[in-house]
Amino acid sequence: TSAHLTLDPAFRTGTVDRRLFGSFVEHMGRSVYTGVYEPDHPSADEDGLRTDVLDLVRELGVTVVRYPGGNFVSNYRWEDGVGPRESRPSRLDLAWRSVESNAFGLNEFMTWARKAGVEPMLALNLGTRGPAEAVDLLEYTNYPSGTTLSDLRRSHGAEQPHDVRMWCLGNELDGPWQMGHKNAHEYGRVAAETARAFKRFDPGLELVACGSSNAYIDTFASWEATVLEHTYEFVDYISLHAYYDPVGCDVDSFLASAAEMDQMISAITATADHVGAKLRNKKKIKLSFDEWNVWYQSRFAGETSLDWRPAPELIEDVYDVTDAVVVGSLLVTLLRHADRVGAACQAQLANVIAPVMTRPQGPAWRQTIFHPFAQTARHARGTVLRVEPTSPVVETDRYGEVPTLWATATHDEESGDVVLFAVHRGREEALTLTAGVQAFPGARVVEHIVLHDEDTTAVNTAEQPERVRPRPVDGTKAEDGLLTVELPPVSWSMIRLT
Numbered sequence: 001t002s003a004h005l006t007l008d009p010a011f012r013t014g015t016v017d018r019r020l021f022g023s024f025v026e027h028m029g030r031s032v033y034t035g036v037y038e039p040d041h042p043s044a045d046e047d048g049l050r051t052d053v054l055d056l057v058r059e060l061g062v063t064v065v066r067y068p069g070g071n072f073v074s075n076y077r078w079e080d081g082v083g084p085r086e087s088r089p090s091r092l093d094l095a096w097r098s099v100e101s102n103a104f105g106l107n108e109f110m111t112w113a114r115k116a117g118v119e120p121m122l123a124l125n126l127g128t129r130g131p132a133e134a135v136d137l138l139e140y141t142n143y144p145s146g147t148t149l150s151d152l153r154r155s156h157g158a159e160q161p162h163d164v165r166m167w168c169l170g171n172e173l174d175g176p177w178q179m180g181h182k183n184a185h186e187y188g189r190v191a192a193e194t195a196r197a198f199k200r201f202d203p204g205l206e207l208v209a210c211g212s213s214n215a216y217i218d219t220f221a222s223w224e225a226t227v228l229e230h231t232y233e234f235v236d237y238i239s240l241h242a243y244y245d246p247v248g249c250d251v252d253s254f255l256a257s258a259a260e261m262d263q264m265i266s267a268i269t270a271t272a273d274h275v276g277a278k279l280r281n282k283k284k285i286k287l288s289f290d291e292w293n294v295w296y297q298s299r300f301a302g303e304t305s306l307d308w309r310p311a312p313e314l315i316e317d318v319y320d321v322t323d324a325v326v327v328g329s330l331l332v333t334l335l336r337h338a339d340r341v342g343a344a345c346q347a348q349l350a351n352v353i354a355p356v357m358t359r360p361q362g363p364a365w366r367q368t369i370f371h372p373f374a375q376t377a378r379h380a381r382g383t384v385l386r387v388e389p390t391s392p393v394v395e396t397d398r399y400g401e402v403p404t405l406w407a408t409a410t411h412d413e414e415s416g417d418v419v420l421f422a423v424h425r426g427r428e429e430a431l432t433l434t435a436g437v438q439a440f441p442g443a444r445v446v447e448h449i450v451l452h453d454e455d456t457t458a459v460n461t462a463e464q465p466e467r468v469r470p471r472p473v474d475g476t477k478a479e480d481g482l483l484t485v486e487l488p489p490v491s492w493s494m495i496r497l498t
């Protein structure tokens with residue numbers, strides 16, 4: 001079987017915003033404690049940060065990290081996590097029914113972000129708290145000095161303001177599981193008033209209003225419409241969250257999860273533009289897909305044995321080859337919508353549904369899903385080219401017919417690199433992909449790497465951390481303006497030309 005597409009710099013979707021390669025650190029399970037922070041770990045630095053994890057985070061190529069939640073943030077008091085450790089309170093975290101020691105808080109996160117080379121993206125508690133506490137946090141975080149809160153930060157060792165640019169106005173407040181759950185009007189008003197105050201402090205801050213927590217919730221799209229009617233003039237982004245569960249659907253539907261992400265992005269773009277039209281406001285709201293991943297969520301829903309412990313093992317999904325191919329295809333979708341998606345965070349970073357796994361006192365390693373993320377973050381630069389492939393289709397229970405090929409490409413004018421990201425979702429046979437590259441005279445293939453395995457259930461573990469990794473493919477060539485690529489079944493590929 002074969003598929004075809006054309007690469008041409010005349011047809012572009014948008015610019016690759018580096019914030020598309022974001023991630024998420026929540027106070028949940030072992031994400032923070034024994035994930036990024038473990039003072040008595042052999043690799044810990046003077047700040048108690050695991051340097052083995054820091055190395056992997058830099059290799060992953062993460063650009064922006066959302067913190068501190070997630071469901072956790074909706075009942076969080078940021079003041080608990082600053083100042084001398086010995087006087088920080090330990091509290092019950094009702095979101096994850098755990099004990100929070102508060103040994104790690106805002107300033108520790110900022111230190112970690114600096115060392116990891118990532119931009120911080122802070123989420124506010126607009127569940128059980130409101131604009132006043134949010135503005136206090138802003139002043140503590142971003143105001144240089146001379147007020148009680150900014151001087152308090154300085155007395156805590158952070159002399160310079162953190163200058164956080166991107167702020168999430170709460171988390172998933174449409175969800176009945178959320179502490180401080182609200183209806184769209186209630187949330188829209190609180191978000192608008194918080195945003196108004198934030199923009200008064202600094203009109204350049206970038207604010208994200210909460211969108212729906214998933215595409216299946218009853219209020220999907222109507223929530224966004226109402227929230228944006230309240231907040232349109234003050235916010236820059238609306239958030240999207242989606243997790244794709246391999247359990248409970250046919251394999252072909254799971255492999256086609258990117259089709260669902262694609263529809264969701266189109267639906268929310270249309271909703272935002274509808275509100276803009278109604279308000280006669282020419283501004284375009286961008287999308288922040290600030291939680292996305294594969295999550296074996298149905299397994300978690302069955303767990304009832306949560307007890308009140310610090311840093312319990314929570315949703316430590318082990319990802320296989322199929323999961324990694326799906327993650328690669330979700331990144332393709334985000335890039336295909338680069339005109340509207342301005343930020344995205346894979347959820348999460350360490351241990352909790354994460355590309356990086358650790359053992360307390362033990363090693364850190366890369367899950368299968370680490371690889372397509374790292375390669376995409378490294379090579380997707382410049383502009384996204386609009387590709388319109390012709391492809392065979394596969395019949396899925398959930399989405400009907402979907403193309404077996406899912407692809408996008410980027411062109412970096414600075415380096416001259418043209419990079420094709422191609423996922424073959426078919427399970428039976430290889431796909432021969434031809435790509436017209438006449439518009440890039442002299443382009444030659446410098447690299448083709450593939451993530452594929454005869455055993456699609458293969459995983460990486462502490463014992464076999466390199467079992468699944470991308471491999472170089474020899475012989476992929478562009479000749480006479482035509483690139484020809486063999487894509488194995490259930491595979492993710494990156495082909496770089498220059």
Ligand code: AHR
Nearest residue numbers: 026070071072171172347
């Ligand atoms: O990432 C895990 C959880 O999923 C987050 O805390 C929440 O926002 C979402 O429901």
